[in-house]
Amino acid sequence: MNYRITRTEVPNVLRFMAFFKTVIAKLVTEATSNRCNPFITFVLGGPGSGKGTQCVKIAETFRFAHLSAGDLLREEMSSNSENGTLIHDIIKEGKIVPSEITINLLRKAIHSSGNHKFLIDGFPRNEENRIAFERIVGVEPDIVLFFDCPEEEMVKRVLNRNQGRVDDNIDTMKKRLEVFKKLNLPVIDYYSAKGKVCKINAVGTVNEVFEKVRPVLAALRYWFLDTSMISIIETIFLVAIHCYQLMLQINYFFSKRLPFPW
Ligand SMILES: Nc1ncnc2c1ncn2[C@@H]1O[C@H](COP(=O)(O)OP(=O)(O)O)[C@@H](O)[C@H]1O
Numbered sequence: 001m002n003y004r005i006t007r008t009e010v011p012n013v014l015r016f017m018a019f020f021k022t023v024i025a026k027l028v029t030e031a032t033s034n035r036c037n038p039f040i041t042f043v044l045g046g047p048g049s050g051k052g053t054q055c056v057k058i059a060e061t062f063r064f065a066h067l068s069a070g071d072l073l074r075e076e077m078s079s080n081s082e083n084g085t086l087i088h089d090i091i092k093e094g095k096i097v098p099s100e101i102t103i104n105l106l107r108k109a110i111h112s113s114g115n116h117k118f119l120i121d122g123f124p125r126n127e128e129n130r131i132a133f134e135r136i137v138g139v140e141p142d143i144v145l146f147f148d149c150p151e152e153e154m155v156k157r158v159l160n161r162n163q164g165r166v167d168d169n170i171d172t173m174k175k176r177l178e179v180f181k182k183l184n185l186p187v188i189d190y191y192s193a194k195g196k197v198c199k200i201n202a203v204g205t206v207n208e209v210f211e212k213v214r215p216v217l218a219a220l221r222y223w224f225l226d227t228s229m230i231s232i233i234e235t236i237f238l239v240a241i242h243c244y245q246l247m248l249q250i251n252y253f254f255s256k257r258l259p260f261p262w
């Protein structure tokens, strides 16, 4: 195009470009705002369904930070903290520790991890956990992985776990299964209704189950790639506009006429 900007038009063109840059920045902020929050994956399933085992593999393969609510509570229990005895008694009874204690441990672990993609394993266990997390941490999970496993398989796995846990015995296991059905399944239903649950059949060898999980996490890679692509395109676009503005100002200063680039 042969159109040339005249000297009197330059201030208006500069003003238009400043407005254009503001609009682009706003659109990009809106497109990426959700993505600046940490990426939260809740990992749920009955006791012994294989959550912890699969989380280790996911964390290794896809570089997520793995935070196990149960492990954090057990560490707290053995650190002789003021809540130690309370946590021990609740876990031994197969019940759920008050949300405030678990969320405090999770919050500390999230902040000290240096990662922005999290697998939160074994949380939320009940509606109280769920509501408190959303209120205190202020985010909802991006996805929920649900390891669906038959009861007899879960019992077999827990009784063979051999990690010296106070709750890995048949009496506590029966109570935990009841608590899972009564309190945890409603949480899974809640997130299912929101379209966030990805149900994985947890029967099979560890590797077979992981092959069912892999495509779910692999699909998320595009999600993360998407975020960086938007930022790269935005940067290229804004740098181009800045350069043109600068050229325009230099030309204006030397009172020349500048060809319009489109
Ligand atoms: N797919 C599987 N097949 C057989 N055993 C498994 C499988 N996944 C995990 N396990 C074993 O079952 C036990 C419970 O697994 P774990 O990952 O601790 O479950 P959860 O975290 O859901 O309680 C562990 O001893 C683990 O090695």
Ligand SMILES: Nc1ccn([C@H]2C[C@H](O)[C@@H](COP(=O)(O)OP(=O)(O)O)O2)c(=O)n1
Pocket: 045, 046, 047, 048, 051, 052, 069, 070, 071, 073, 091, 094, 095, 096, 097, 098, 102, 121, 122, 123, 124, 125, 129, 167, 176
């Ligand atoms: N959000 C949570 C997670 C675990 N707990 C307690 C109660 C659970 O029975 C124990 C053990 O949890 P953990 O996730 O390690 O147990 P499983 O791996 O499902 O066997 O910790 C809790 O009170 N609240």
